[in-house]
Amino acid sequence: xxxxxxxIWIAFLHMFHKRETIQYPEEKIYLPPRWRGRIILxxxxxxxxRCVACYLCQVACPVGCISLQATQDETGRRYPEFFxxxxxxxxxCGYCEEACPxxxxxxxxxxxxxxxxxxxxxxxKEDLLISGEGKYHxxxxxxxxxxxxGGKDKGExxxxxxxxxxxxIRPDK
Amino acid sequence: MNEVVRAVIIALGILIVMMxxxxxxxxxxxxxxxxxxxxxxxxxxxxxxxxxxLADMVKIFFKEDWIPKFADRKVFVVxxxxxxxxxxxxxxxxxxxxxITLVDLNIGLxxxxxxxxxxxxxxxxxxxxxxxxxxxxxxxxAAAQMVSYEVFMGLSLMGIVMITxxxxxxxxxxxxxxxxxxxxxxxxxFIFTVAGIAETHRLPFDLPEAESELIxxxxxxxxxxxxxxxxxxxxxxxxxxxxxxxxxxxxxxxxPAFLPPVVWFLxxxxxFILFFVLLRASLPRPRYDQLMSYGWKFLLPLxxxxxxxxxxxxxxxx
Numbered sequence: 083x084x085x086x087x088x089x090i091w092i093a094f095l096h097m098f099h100k101r102e103t104i105q106y107p108e109e110k111i112y113l114p115p116r117w118r119g120r121i122i123l124x125x126x127x128x129x130x131x132r133c134v135a136c137y138l139c140q141v142a143c144p145v146g147c148i149s150l151q152a153t154q155d156e157t158g159r160r161y162p163e164f165f166x167x168x169x170x171x172x173x174x175c176g177y178c179e180e181a182c183p184x185x186x187x188x189x190x191x192x193x194x195x196x197x198x199x200x201x202x203x204x205x206x207k208e209d210l211l212i213s214g215e216g217k218y219h220x221x222x223x224x225x226x227x228x229x230x231x232g233g234k235d236k237g238e239x240x241x242x243x244x245x246x247x248x249x250x251i252r253p254d255k
Numbered sequence: 256m257n258e259v260v261r262a263v264i265i266a267l268g269i270l271i272v273m274m275x276x277x278x279x280x281x282x283x284x285x286x287x288x289x290x291x292x293x294x295x296x297x298x299x300x301x302x303x304x305x306x307x308x309l310a311d312m313v314k315i316f317f318k319e320d321w322i323p324k325f326a327d328r329k330v331f332v333v334x335x336x337x338x339x340x341x342x343x344x345x346x347x348x349x350x351x352x353x354x355i356t357l358v359d360l361n362i363g364l365x366x367x368x369x370x371x372x373x374x375x376x377x378x379x380x381x382x383x384x385x386x387x388x389x390x391x392x393x394x395x396x397a398a399a400q401m402v403s404y405e406v407f408m409g410l411s412l413m414g415i416v417m418i419t420x421x422x423x424x425x426x427x428x429x430x431x432x433x434x435x436x437x438x439x440x441x442x443x444x445f446i447f448t449v450a451g452i453a454e455t456h457r458l459p460f461d462l463p464e465a466e467s468e469l470i471x472x473x474x475x476x477x478x479x480x481x482x483x484x485x486x487x488x489x490x491x492x493x494x495x496x497x498x499x500x501x502x503x504x505x506x507x508x509x510x511p512a513f514l515p516p517v518v519w520f521l522x523x524x525x526x527f528i529l530f531f532v533l534l535r536a537s538l539p540r541p542r543y544d545q546l547m548s549y550g551w552k553f554l555l556p557l558x559x560x561x562x563x564x565x566x567x568x569x570x571x572x573x
Contacts, residue, residue: 086538093291093537102293 113191115217118174120192121167123207124185124216131211132186132223135162139178139187147171148178157232159224165210169195170203184223188216265357269346277490282308284490284532291536320479327384334381335481338374338488342495345370349498350425352508352516363424364416367499368409371454375401377488378456378463382473393472396543397463400453403550404460407558408450411443414565415503428507437504442561444504446554451500453550455492457531459538462546497527 104111113119126132135152153163178187197203215221230236237244282297282305289296297304322331348363350356360366375398382394416422418439419430427436437444453460464472474485501507501523510519541549 090533090537094533096291096293096536099293101289101295103295105295 113193115191117191118176118189120169120190120195121172121174121178121205121210122188122190122212122216123165123210124188124212124214124218126222126224127215127220128222129213130159131161132184132221133162133165134160134184134186134223135165136160136183138181138183142177142181144175144177145171145173155232158229159231162207165207167205167210168203169205170200185216185218185221188218190216262357265355266347268355269351269357270343273343273346273491273494274487276494277487278312279305279308280490280493280528281311281486283528284535287529287532288536291533315480315483318479320481323385323387323476325386326476327386330380330384331476332481334377334384335477335484335488336377337380338377339484339491341370341374341377342488342491345495346491346498348424349495349502350428350507351520353425355517356425359423359425362422364412364422364427364503367424368405368412371408371495372401372405374454374488374492377485378473381477381485382463385473385476387476389469390473390475393463393465393469393475396469397456397473400456400460400462400546400550403547404450404453404554407446407550407555408454410555410558410562411446411450412503413562414440414443417562417565417569424502424507428502428509431506431509435504435506435509440504440561440565442557443565444500446558446561447503448500449554451496452531452534453546455489455496457489457493458535459540460546461540462543465540493528493531494524497524497531500527 124132133150135150137150137152140146140148140150147168148166149168150165151163152160154160174189176189179189182188195203224231224234225240228236228239228242236242285307286296286298286304297307300306300310322328345367347357348360348366350359378397378401379394382390382397385391415427415436418436419427421427421430430436449460456463462472463469464474469475474482477485498520501520505523508516508520510516510523514522
């Protein structure tokens with residue numbers, strides 16, 4: 083009996099408590115930068131696509147929502163011909179981001195992507211590609227890899243030594 | 256002739272005001288409940304979410320009104336109207352002020368008790384006609400609960416009748432000029448409030464419709480405006496019980512003169528409506544056997560004791 087009266091009183095005192103509700107469209111909750119939301123494709127510091135179309139994200143994806151096609155430009159730089167994510171299937175697990183060797187595919191703290199038509203949930207490369215570097219700054223895959231592509235020959239990368247002639251026995255060459 | 260016109264005007268006024276109150280109670284309850292649960296409740300449609308009432312009404316009127324194939328069609332249709340009719344009939348005898356009283360029956364209190372007993376039929380017939388296991392269970396509970404709580408609902412008021420010496424509600428309010436009856440009849444007030452909650456099957460005594468166990472019990476099969484009528488009936492019931500508590504225990508329209516009497520009546524009633532909502536916000540639903548034993552083993556002896564003590568004191572004072 084008295085515990086009932088006490089709970090009525092406690093409920094009454096809740097009148098003076100702060101309300102827990104976040105008034106969503108006006109107020110928004112703080113999302114940490116690592117929050118797994120809408121997927122983007124980032125660019126390297128030189129402004130070129132980071133994606134090298136290695137298919138690792140496609141393989142890692144547990145629901146198979148990523149599809150892409152690799153191609154090369156005339157200098158041998160790989161990039162995806164198309165890159166398509168079906169967000170109506172995506173479960174935002176972040177495995178694609180973990181699998182990505184070039185920091186290209188990233189998840190962002192954005193969740194406001196409702197659509198009236200399911201077709202609109204399929205994002206193409208131009209929808210996914212952003213102009214910046216996303217969460218990981220200063221990383222450029224082709225600058226640290228030993229690959230020769232347009233504008234960078236072998237041995238010209240960061241921390242790269244000039245190529246060694248393996249057929250020679252002279253240590254300085 | 257003049258009397259008739261006046262009565263019709265008052266009756267229409269009561270009808271309109273009470274229906275408006277019952278409809279807006281949907282909003283009041285949701286906002287107040289939210290306030291006590293640290294939420295906001297409906298606050299988007301119109302100022303403070305007030306237009307939510309209109310939106311709800313439009314929605315419920317245009318919803319598909321579906322009658323199940325297996326239901327007893329005639330009874331199914333009639334059942335929701337009964338609760339509204341009986342509750343609205345009871346509003347006729349409440350004295351809002353000395354002037355605004357539709358009928359001052361010399362058996363007003365008995366009329367109220369009779370009408371609230373008839374309200375059981377709505378629930379029982381509705382649940383029975385639904386021809387559905389859960390509705391039947393809800394109906395069984397409703398019948399047992401309302402019949403048993405009615406017993407001491409009546410008994411708890413007899414103390415007041417003894418003090419006043421009249422069943423007329425106007426006389427009862429007039430008798431409270433010196434002191435409101437909730438002071439000499441505190442036990443009666445307590446029992447009447449509990450029985451009133453059980454009678455309107457509001458939380459925490461909402462066992463007939465217990466969503467979590469009986470998927471809303473007796474009105475499981477109801478949809479559209481038929482469901483809406485059960486709902487409006489419930490809110491009208493809250494208003495009626497609050498009005499009766501105010502009339503019987505809190506001096507009806509009486510109050511300091513800086514406000515008109517009708518405002519005092521409505522203000523006090525509103526406080527009790529909010530109290531009903533507060534109960535919903537704070538108390539859990541008892542088990543069914545707890546409800547019954549609480550009624551028969553605690554409240555009934557208590558109300559009898561209250562009756563005896565009141566009688567003894569009255570005799571002693573004489």
